[in-house]
Amino acid sequence: MRKFEFSQNLRRLPPYLFAQIDRQKQELKKNGVKFIDLSIGDPDIPAPKKVIDTLYKCAKLKENQKYALDQGKYELRKAIKAWFKGRFKINLDENREVLPLIGSKEGLVHLPLGFVNKGDYVIIPSPGYPGYRGAAIFSGARSYELPLLEKNNFLPDLDKIPLFVRNKAKIIYLNYPNNPTTALAPVEFLKKLVKFCAKYGIILAYDNAYSEIYFEEKPHSILEVKGAEEIAIEFHSFSKTFSMTGFRIGWACGNKDLINGLLKVKTNIDSGIFGAVQEAGRIALDEEKDYVSNLRKIFKERKNVFVAGLKERGFEGICSQATFYVWAKIPSPFKSSIEFAQHLIKKKRIIATPGVGFGKYGERFIRFALTVDKGILKKAVRLIGGK
Ligand SMILES: Cc1ncc(COP(=O)(O)O)c(C=O)c1O
Numbered sequence: 299m300r301k302f303e304f305s306q307n308l309r310r311l312p313p314y315l316f317a318q319i320d321r322q323k324q325e326l327k328k329n330g331v332k333f334i335d336l337s338i339g340d341p342d343i344p345a346p347k348k349v350i351d352t353l354y355k356c357a358k359l360k361e362n363q364k365y366a367l368d369q370g371k372y373e374l375r376k377a378i379k380a381w382f383k384g385r386f387k388i389n390l391d392e393n394r395e396v397l398p399l400i401g402s403k404e405g406l407v408h409l410p411l412g413f414v415n416k417g418d419y420v421i422i423p424s425p426g427y428p429g430y431r432g433a434a435i436f437s438g439a440r441s442y443e444l445p446l447l448e449k450n451n452f453l454p455d456l457d458k459i460p461l462f463v464r465n466k467a468k469i470i471y472l473n474y475p476n477n478p479t480t481a482l483a484p485v486e487f488l489k490k491l492v493k494f495c496a497k498y499g500i501i502l503a504y505d506n507a508y509s510e511i512y513f514e515e516k517p518h519s520i521l522e523v524k525g526a527e528e529i530a531i532e533f534h535s536f537s538k539t540f541s542m543t544g545f546r547i548g549w550a551c552g553n554k555d556l557i558n559g560l561l562k563v564k565t566n567i568d569s570g571i572f573g574a575v576q577e578a579g580r581i582a583l584d585e586e587k588d589y590v591s592n593l594r595k596i597f598k599e600r601k602n603v604f605v606a607g608l609k610e611r612g613f614e615g616i617c618s619q620a621t622f623y624v625w626a627k628i629p630s631p632f633k634s635s636i637e638f639a640q641h642l643i644k645k646k647r648i649i650a651t652p653g654v655g656f657g658k659y660g661e662r663f664i665r666f667a668l669t670v671d672k673g674i675l676k677k678a679v680r681l682i683g684g685k
Contacts, residue, residue, distance in 0.1 A: 310435045312428075321473045333647040334678045336462055336666040338437050338621065339477065341541040343596065344545075347542060352581045357461040363403045366570025369561060370398030370549075374576045377536075378549050385509075386519040387605050394527060394554040397561055398579070400571050402507050402548035403429050404534040405560060406471070408567065409503055409531065409550075410437035412559035421463065421470040423454060424657030427505065429567075430471040442467065445659040448615060452481035458493045462520055473505035475488045475620035478656050478665040482515055488523045490615050495529045501556060502526070507535040507548070510590045512620040531556040538622070540582040547579045558621050565616050567598035597622045600668040603673045609685025615663070624666045625653070633663055646681045 303309075319337050326338050335458035344350075356362050361675050369375075390396050399405035410420055410433050420434035424443040434441040442463045448454040454472070472491065474483035483491075495502045504520035520530045535548040550560055582589075601618050608616055608626055615627035632638040635652035642664075644649040653663030668675060 311432055319649060319651065322643060333649055334670060334674055335649045336678060337649040337651050339667050340543050340669060342669050343541045343593060344542055345542045345640045346586045348585055349578045349582050353574050353578040356577040362573030366573050368565045368570050371576045374398055374580045375578040377583040382551065384524055388519060388521045390551050395551055395557055397528060397550045397557045398571055398576065399548045401537065401546040402533040405550045406503065406505060406533055408433060408563045409560055410439060410469055413501060415440045417557060419463050419467040421471055424552050425653055425660030426657055427473055427477050441449060443657055446479060446658065452476055452479040453483060453487050456490065467498065468499045469501045469503050470495060471503045471505060473509040475512060477508065477621055478623055478660065479615045479625045480619045480621045480623050482517055485518055488518060492526045495535040496525055502530040504530055504532045507533050508561065508621045509534065510539040511597060511622055517620060523667055527553055529553065536579050536582060545575050545578060547575050561564060575598050585668065597668060600672055600675055603672050604668060604679055607679030608645040620669045624668065624677055625663055628662055628664050635661055638664055642682065648678055648681060
């Protein structure tokens with residue numbers, strides 16, 4: 299039989315971390331083994347009822363059953379503009395500076411196709427959301443892994459990026475509140491970042507998927523920083539703010555040429571977002587202001603329970619500044635994050651994500667997603683700390 303080889307790009311991709319963990323999970327399920335899943339950032343809390351009702355109602359309308367506009371519905375773009383103004387005090391042009399996406403991942407991964415040439419560098423944070431690496435590879439770019447170290451509060455040291463990388467870099471991906479480290483970016487850092495990108499002509503792809511999942515300090519938009527509109531495109535998601543992961547909707551906003559380039563790429567790849575999903579997103583932004591404050595309360599309680607439990611059991615280097623993750627150092631007897639994660643699966647029936655899966659600088663850490671209720675988290679932490 300004829301054998302078709304994967305493309306060079308596809309062969310360059312590392313195995314998608316979550317797919318690997320998913321296979322182990324399926325295996326446990328198939329064998330009827332009960333486990334606690336703290337691996338994937340998929341909230342257990344239902345999306346707002348109004349959002350679901352709107353989706354149902356709008357799915358019945360013929361206009362929504364047709365191809366959608368590539369640029370997204372005007373009403374949705376207006377709702378994004380209003381939400382952004384309310385949250386960050388930034389005025390966006392809904393026609394040229396806002397672009398709805400089929401989830402923020404879609405836009406993040408398609409962006410380099412519009413701006414990167416073979417041999418350019420794409421700078422990706424390590425540890426970082428795995429989608430950025432795939433984005434760099436598919437565009438034919440070389441990637442430069444930018445370390446996010448505990449000693450720097452998981453912010454990158456931009457001064458350490460070699461000159462040849464700065465000069466050949468087209469895009470830098472950064473994400474705060476950060477997955478997986480939970481770190482927040484102070485405004486002083488963001489100012490420095492914007493200056494750096496402007497100086498070297500690097501596109502700043504600022505991933506703000508967790509902008510609303512915070513506990514004390516409110517995260518910033520990069521577009522609050524003077525000059526950012528010249529070089530930045532920011533990504534937002536309905537997935538975490540409104541627990542709408544399966545709906546597949548997000549948006550990009552910022553520099554109009556970057557938005558236009560991304561739109562051109564998308565026009566050639568997808569044919570817009572299902573109209574009823576767009577309506578559901580619009581309702582979420584317009585009418586569900588209290589939903590996310592309640593979500594924050596729930597995640598804060600979970601975080602407090604889980605972090606206290608880990609501390610009692612001697613865990614160190616625990617970070618839980620924002621997002622619904624806890625990032626912690628693996629206990630000393632374990633040699634690697636994979637070894638510890640495998641121990642948790644095999645001996646404790648708990649699934650967590652080994653830090654190295656987010657890049658080599660994530661080694662020696664583990665990520666727990668607080669996407670199960672408080673009672674289960676209490677049980678999980680007891681199991682994790684037990685001999
Ligand atoms: C940092 C980060 N960016 C983007 C995404 C993708 O989110 P979406 O569901 O909007 O595609 C995720 C999802 O986990 C994420 O953690």
